[in-house]
Amino acid sequence: xxxxxxxxxxxxxxxxxxxxxxxxxxxxxxxxxxxxxxxxxxxxxxxxxxxxxxxxxxxxxxxxxxxxxxxxxxxxxxxxxxxxxxxxxxxxxxxxxxxxxxxxxxxxxxxxxxxxxxxxxxxxxxxxxxxxxxxxxxxxxxxxxxxxxxxxxxxxxxxxxxxxxxxxxxxxxxxxxxxxxxxxxxxxxxxxxxxxxxxxxxxxxxxxxxxxxxxxxxxxxxxxxxxx
Amino acid sequence: xxxxxxxxxxxxxxxxxxxxxxxxxxxxxxxxxxxxxxxxxxxxxxxxxxxxxxxxxxxxxxxxxxxxxxxxxxxxxxxxxxxxxxxxxxxxxxxxxxxxxxxxxxxxxxxxxxxxxxxxxxxxxxxxxxxxxxxxxxxxxxxxxxxxxxxxxxxxxxxxxxxxxxxxxxxxxxxxxx
Numbered sequence: 001x002x003x004x005x006x007x008x009x010x011x012x013x014x015x016x017x018x019x020x021x022x023x024x025x026x027x028x029x030x031x032x033x034x035x036x037x038x039x040x041x042x043x044x045x046x047x048x049x050x051x052x053x054x055x056x057x058x059x060x061x062x063x064x065x066x067x068x069x070x071x072x073x074x075x076x077x078x079x080x081x082x083x084x085x086x087x088x089x090x091x092x093x094x095x096x097x098x099x100x101x102x103x104x105x106x107x108x109x110x111x112x113x114x115x116x117x118x119x120x121x122x123x124x125x126x127x128x129x130x131x132x133x134x135x136x137x138x139x140x141x142x143x144x145x146x147x148x149x150x151x152x153x154x155x156x157x158x159x160x161x162x163x164x165x166x167x168x169x170x171x172x173x174x175x176x177x178x179x180x181x182x183x184x185x186x187x188x189x190x191x192x193x194x195x196x197x198x199x200x201x202x203x204x205x206x207x208x209x210x211x212x213x214x215x216x217x218x219x220x221x222x223x224x225x226x227x228x
Numbered sequence: 229x230x231x232x233x234x235x236x237x238x239x240x241x242x243x244x245x246x247x248x249x250x251x252x253x254x255x256x257x258x259x260x261x262x263x264x265x266x267x268x269x270x271x272x273x274x275x276x277x278x279x280x281x282x283x284x285x286x287x288x289x290x291x292x293x294x295x296x297x298x299x300x301x302x303x304x305x306x307x308x309x310x311x312x313x314x315x316x317x318x319x320x321x322x323x324x325x326x327x328x329x330x331x332x333x334x335x336x337x338x339x340x341x342x343x344x345x346x347x348x349x350x351x352x353x354x355x356x357x358x359x360x361x362x363x364x365x366x367x368x369x370x371x372x373x374x375x376x377x378x379x380x381x382x383x384x385x386x387x388x389x390x391x392x393x394x395x396x397x398x399x400x401x402x403x404x405x406x
């Protein structure tokens with residue numbers, strides 16, 4: 001026994017090569033000091049997109065009673081109700097009627113209109129906020145980036161439905177979206193610095209294209225515009 | 229037979245063991261509190277973020293803000309979890325490494341210095357995660373991370389790494405000499 005410690009027979013554990021190996025492993029896994037693990041974030045669906053997927057998959061499986069129940073009790077209908085002022089009249093009731101009648105394509109068309117309207121409203125709000133002169137360039141760029149994420153999250157759900165009915169609008173929205181993204185991406189490797197003013201024009205194009213789509217596809221309109 | 233080859237371990241000083249045990253106790257208390265007060269903690273963090281919209285880049289549109297708040301709350305929770313895990317693990321690392329240092333380093337000054345670095349570094353580093361979590365509602369994700377890095381992670385993490393490399397060097401040197 002030595003010093004302040006209690007002695008124990010542990011000969012093989014005290015072999016320098018073993019001690020060295022353990023210490024080296026420890027020091028290797030704790031290096032470098034700056035690379036702190038702080039967890040990662042994977043964005044998930046929100047209540048509206050989750051409910052949309054539930055309804056969509058139920059309709060695809062032709063389980064209209066299930067789809068109707070999910071629609072009645074889910075966030076999709078509540079959101080349609082909340083946005084009624086900016087949606088084509090009768091969209092909520094029409095969607096419910098289509099589900100009751102087991103009309104899959106009509107349900108898809110009405111949900112497409114709904115998400116196109118949500119995306120359009122976000123594009124208009126983004127344009128309004130980015131136009132504010134009192135905000136700094138960084139704030140406007142960050143705002144633009146966040147709005148683009150939100151727009152894509154909704155539009156992406158119905159892009160296929162849009163493309164099958166009106167591929168001109170689908171291409172126009174995607175091109176405008178790609179262009180808008182270039183204005184809010186961090187500058188790297190000689191690329192141009194983020195330009196919040198530049199993003200406004202593609203945002204307005206997105207809003208215009210989606211407004212046209214909504215007007216052409218709204219329940220009163222019966223002739224879908226297909227360009228191929 | 230040299231001291232290193234002697235089949236005995238030397239127990240590190242009592243204050244070191246106390247710090248290590250306290251670190252493990254803090255980890256357990258932290259883990260338990262996380263589970264017990266999950267709703268209250270989340271509400272506190274969310275209220276703190278909503279009170280500082282400009283810090284978090286909230287734009288006043290639910291479809292946009294929802295994701296920003298969600299990410300911050302996930303990171304807030306991750307910070308608490310990482311504190312729990314690191315404090316638990318570093319408590320054991322302190323005990324193991326200081327025991328090696330107490331056993332293999334002959335020079336008093338060097339042994340004390342390395343034990344002190346291993347203990348303070350090991351006990352302090354996990355607190356960085358607690359600091360990070362606590363600062364997220366007030367300073368946002370990136371700024372709070374920077375503060376925690378320079379205030380806690382870098383100094384305490386560096387202390388641990390420097391001490392571990394010194395210990396590796398001492399053991400390697402003893403091997404070469406023998």
